[in-house]
Amino acid sequence: MAERSTPTLAVWKFTSCDGCQLTLLDCEEDLLALTGQVEIRHFLEASSRADPGPYDVSLVEGSITTAEQERLIRQVREWSRVLVTIGACATAGGVQALRNFADVEEFRSVVYATPSYVDTLATSTPIAAHVRVDYELRGCPIDRRQLVAVLSAFLAGREPDLPDDSVCTECKRRGNTCVMVADGTPCLGPVTHAGCGALCPTYRRGCYGCFGPVRAPNTRSLIRQLRVCGMGDAELDRVFHTFNAAAPGFASARGETDEPSQ
Amino acid sequence: MSHRSSRHLRVGALSRVEGEGALRVRVRDGRVEEVQLRIYEPPRFFEAFLRGRAHTEPPDITARVCGICPVAYQMSACQAIERACGVRVAAGVADLRRLLYCGEWIESHTLHIHLLHAPDFLGVPDAITLARRDRAVVERGLALKRAGNAVMELLGGRAIHPINVRLGGFYRLPDPADLRRLREQLRQALDDAVATAAWVATFDFPDVETDHELLALHEPGEYAVDRGVLRTSGGLEFPVEEFLDHVVERQVAHSTALQSTLDGRRHLTGPLARYALNAQWLRPAAAEAARAAGLDGPCRNPFRSIVVRAVEVVHAVEEALHVLDHYQPPAAPHVPVPARAAVGHGATEAPRGVLYHRYVLNDAGLLDSVDMVPPTAQNQLAIEDDLRRVVQDNLDLDDGELTKLCERAIRNHDPCISCSAHFLDLTVERA
Ligand code: SF4
Ligand code: SF4
Ligand code: SF4
Numbered sequence: 001m002a003e004r005s006t007p008t009l010a011v012w013k014f015t016s017c018d019g020c021q022l023t024l025l026d027c028e029e030d031l032l033a034l035t036g037q038v039e040i041r042h043f044l045e046a047s048s049r050a051d052p053g054p055y056d057v058s059l060v061e062g063s064i065t066t067a068e069q070e071r072l073i074r075q076v077r078e079w080s081r082v083l084v085t086i087g088a089c090a091t092a093g094g095v096q097a098l099r100n101f102a103d104v105e106e107f108r109s110v111v112y113a114t115p116s117y118v119d120t121l122a123t124s125t126p127i128a129a130h131v132r133v134d135y136e137l138r139g140c141p142i143d144r145r146q147l148v149a150v151l152s153a154f155l156a157g158r159e160p161d162l163p164d165d166s167v168c169t170e171c172k173r174r175g176n177t178c179v180m181v182a183d184g185t186p187c188l189g190p191v192t193h194a195g196c197g198a199l200c201p202t203y204r205r206g207c208y209g210c211f212g213p214v215r216a217p218n219t220r221s222l223i224r225q226l227r228v229c230g231m232g233d234a235e236l237d238r239v240f241h242t243f244n245a246a247a248p249g250f251a252s253a254r255g256e257t258d259e260p261s262q
Numbered sequence: 263m264s265h266r267s268s269r270h271l272r273v274g275a276l277s278r279v280e281g282e283g284a285l286r287v288r289v290r291d292g293r294v295e296e297v298q299l300r301i302y303e304p305p306r307f308f309e310a311f312l313r314g315r316a317h318t319e320p321p322d323i324t325a326r327v328c329g330i331c332p333v334a335y336q337m338s339a340c341q342a343i344e345r346a347c348g349v350r351v352a353a354g355v356a357d358l359r360r361l362l363y364c365g366e367w368i369e370s371h372t373l374h375i376h377l378l379h380a381p382d383f384l385g386v387p388d389a390i391t392l393a394r395r396d397r398a399v400v401e402r403g404l405a406l407k408r409a410g411n412a413v414m415e416l417l418g419g420r421a422i423h424p425i426n427v428r429l430g431g432f433y434r435l436p437d438p439a440d441l442r443r444l445r446e447q448l449r450q451a452l453d454d455a456v457a458t459a460a461w462v463a464t465f466d467f468p469d470v471e472t473d474h475e476l477l478a479l480h481e482p483g484e485y486a487v488d489r490g491v492l493r494t495s496g497g498l499e500f501p502v503e504e505f506l507d508h509v510v511e512r513q514v515a516h517s518t519a520l521q522s523t524l525d526g527r528r529h530l531t532g533p534l535a536r537y538a539l540n541a542q543w544l545r546p547a548a549a550e551a552a553r554a555a556g557l558d559g560p561c562r563n564p565f566r567s568i569v570v571r572a573v574e575v576v577h578a579v580e581e582a583l584h585v586l587d588h589y590q591p592p593a594a595p596h597v598p599v600p601a602r603a604a605v606g607h608g609a610t611e612a613p614r615g616v617l618y619h620r621y622v623l624n625d626a627g628l629l630d631s632v633d634m635v636p637p638t639a640q641n642q643l644a645i646e647d648d649l650r651r652v653v654q655d656n657l658d659l660d661d662g663e664l665t666k667l668c669e670r671a672i673r674n675h676d677p678c679i680s681c682s683a684h685f686l687d688l689t690v691e692r693a
Contacts, residue, residue: 015304018329019329019332019422019423022329022330025373026411026421026422035393040390065306066304069304095308095311095326096307098307099307099311102310107310120305140326140423141420141423199420203434205426234316235316
């Protein structure tokens with residue numbers, strides 16, 4: 001272990017709100033310890049230092065929405081030994097992927113009087129649609145402890161081992177009362193990827209899926225339960241159509257809301 | 263090295279600035295011809311895709327405009343929609359909302375001061391390098407930031423995109439025991455905040471004086487954060503409902519952020535504006551910190567904004583402690599906010615300045631249109647003017663030095679660029 005030179009880290013921003021990068025700066029206790037273990041070579045948000053690659057680990061936030069970004073992400077991939085996408089924008093296209101389902105020309109002209117000044121693609125796509133991704137951290141934003149766990153794993157030379165089951169498992173482990181069962185509150189926990197520690201049910205609120213779909217989400221079955229909780233067609237149409245709208249497990253759920261309930 | 267008579271400065275990508283921006287300056291024959299703060303943050307079309315969605319959704323969705331000031335978006339959204347629906351929240355809820363907002367001010371300002379801005383004054387590229395030189399100061403900053411985050415985590419569930427905020431209040435009220443613990447943490451934070459203000463006051467500040475019209479919320483008796491009318495340094499005052507009559511946005515070729523003017527003039531919103539217009543209502547320790555830092559009357563030097571921010575942190579901590587000392591739990595965590603066809607306007611003071619929201623609801627309870635005017639978009643012309651002034655006064659510097667100074671001039675305003683690239687309603691303006 002001592003023979004290896006200090007691992008290098010780079011942080012990249014594409015189309016995003018900056019929240020996931022900020023999570024790194026929010027690791028207050030761990031931040032200084034981390035910076036002692038790792039050399040941050042490129043992190044425009046936090047430093048004027050922008051050393052060229054290659055980098056051992058690149059953290060990538062944000063989705064691809066411009067032609068320039070399509071070019072840059074390929075370069076980032078070349079420069080990086082390990083590429084980790086952080087957050088719903090990078091892993092699923094983010095909330096801005098709602099444009100994928102609409103007419104982006106109309107969107108653009110709604111806002112900009114001279115749309116030709118603004119260069120944007122019709123879609124917002126995740127990083128993995130363009131380059132190979134070595135690891136994915138879900139969330140909008142990502143969870144700080146998971147970020148530290150992933151960085152520690154790479155520093156120790158091993159694969160990270162984060163859970164990929166549903167929010168319900170975290171919810172029960174935390175000892176929460178199920179809001180869907182007890183309060184009839186709609187909750188996407190059963191189909192949402194774990195990572196946040198079941199934050200919303202802890203605050204007596206239903207999960208709204210900001211960590212994206214779990215592996216093999218049974219949205220068809222959940223939709224039946226959401227109807228029992230009082231959700232109508234219009235609401236059902238919107239509930240999966242938010243921060244991970246373009247993730248396959250949630251995008252397909254919209255089609256399932258049309259199915260007749262049993 | 264370009265000729266003296268004509269120089270082009272370019273910064274391809276600004277660092278230590280939230281979001282993506284770049285700078286272009288053109289000087290000819292000793293005169294600044296053009297200054298462009300280029301925002302190339304790719305637009306995400308929030309105002310467009312919010313149309314047709316439920317009136318309950320903006321608090322969660324608009325938060326995602328900005329990871330650094332999500333609470334500001336949530337608060338402006340709630341204010342606007344609650345007003346549209348004719349709902350007023352209980353006093354206890356309003357207090358908790360203010361407490362949450364204080365948490366964001368503390369966190370955002372402290373982040374800017376230590377990680378983004380102080381390095382400029384100390385000649386280091388980042389806070390990590392600063393920590394090697396003076397670990398205690400960075401650790402103190404991190405502790406202060408942690409206190410801000412602790413407030414947001416308790417009240418909001420998490421600091422980035424809080425989950426506990428909703429129309430009418432909160433999903434769940436905080437536990438008294440947790441509030442007591444928070445109070446202890448904030449007591450320590452007050453000392454840290456005062457020390458931070460004293461520390462930044464020792465920096466060397468270039469001597470610059472600007473003349474932008476200043477715009478801030480104004481509410482007699484308090485240093486306005488979450489309510490009030492709009493007031494300017496020129497003496498203009500108008501209610502939130504008239505915001506768009508005065509603040510008009512237009513598109514420019516070099517920016518995906520729309521630039522705005524106040525009755526046709528360039529204006530500045532944010533800490534300098536707030537301090538100029540509301541300093542008399544700063545809480546005692548903050549007022550003392552301002553005095554000790556040499557702030558005497560309105561501050562028009564953008565380089566000293568770091569001092570004003572530090573003073574605002576002291577105030578935010580005091581304000582938070584005040585709320586905790588006087589908090590009476592409301593009867594319920596939230597009140598219902600039934601939708602109706604109406605228009606609602608909201609304006610609150612994000613850390614960077616006035617954040618305005620407008621929602622048009624239809625009788626199906628869905629959003630017909632959404633307008634958001636963030637502070638950094640409002641400040642664009644003022645920032646460009648600062649740059650013009652800075653370059654004009656420092657032409658004797660070489661390009662490298664001048665460029666650095668320009669970057670600093672931009673960072674003075676803590677621009678939140680992710681917020682600035684957004685979307686405007688079709689009917690407001692056609693170029
Ligand atoms: S995933 Fe969410 S928090 Fe992260 S950058 Fe995207 S919008 Fe921001
Ligand atoms: S509250 Fe939601 S996340 Fe928790 S157990 Fe129930 S369904 Fe699952
Ligand atoms: S409970 Fe669901 S919506 Fe809430 S933070 Fe966790 S994943 Fe996101």
